[in-house]
Amino acid sequence: MSTETEFRSGFVCFVGRPNTGKSTLTNALVGSKIAITSSRPQTTRHTIRGIVHRPHAQLILVDTPGLHRPRTLLGQRLNDLVRDTYSEVDAIGLCIPADEKIGPGDRWILEQVRQMAPKTKLIGIVTKIDKVSREKVAEQLVALSKLLGPETDVIPVSAASGEQVEMLVDLLAKSMDEGPAFYPDGEITDEPEETLMAELIREAALEGLGDELPHSLAVVIEEVIEREGRTEKQGEMLDVHALLYVERPSQKGIVIGKGGARLREVGTKARTQIEKLLGTRIFLELHVKVAKDWQRDPKQLGRLGF
């Protein structure tokens, strides 16, 4: 018989329209900057896992890329990846921001989830509750509950203030089977460091840019080499070489900026983040290359890790 005190573990993914707070929520649960947040939609392209350790449970968060209407080969591949993720996880959290009315986009995602993974447990999450009044939160909970049906739990949460975050952990844990932890304590992510580095560079490169570039920019870490001859006092240092792929020469100009100024800024920003992530000093070298229509070319997609 299962009891409340049994240890539970399992996989969770958050879904929802762009900008509904999925990455921020992942960070709040994991307690460290792993998933990539940005004020720009659709930056979460890779499956990034954060692991939530609690005395009674372990949740492995799988951060899926958004669903796309599959116009390109990349769009199709991403959708396949999403479908696999949906059916493999134990629970899916549908994120609906408290400050926006539920719309066709939300309903479309719900339809996809129910269709792709009819057996996976679904939980409705009203996010960003710090942004609106209590009444608005209540209204949104009722609306979401109506949408999902009486069988489905709904819960309000604020990743920004931390309010209700532990309640969410408990609710998610309840939908897991009993079982031992999948990962040892202290391990936050099993994503290869290179993918995280590439994500941080991509995030820095997209900061403040228009809507078109996010789909056209891919980052590949070419080399990570340990600098030789460092004394113990100097500490370890890594040389990281990264390539930023864009689709058109005009985009190359945008990323590099006047006299290379923008790329230098991107480098500084990304370097700081990567140093935080790895806990070592790094020397980051960035190059921008044009790979025409890489989104439509299977060979290039493979090379870029999709």
Ligand SMILES: Nc1nc2c(ncn2[C@@H]2O[C@H](COP(=O)(O)OP(=O)(O)OP(=O)(O)O)[C@@H](O)[C@H]2O)c(=O)[nH]1
């Ligand atoms: N006030 C407030 N803002 C939030 C909260 N959670 C997220 N945000 C903001 O909402 C924006 C989008 O958050 P993200 O976590 O990047 O959203 P996402 O759903 O992961 O977005 P995509 O990766 O584009 O799908 C960011 O500017 C966040 O700072 C919250 O709890 N409260």
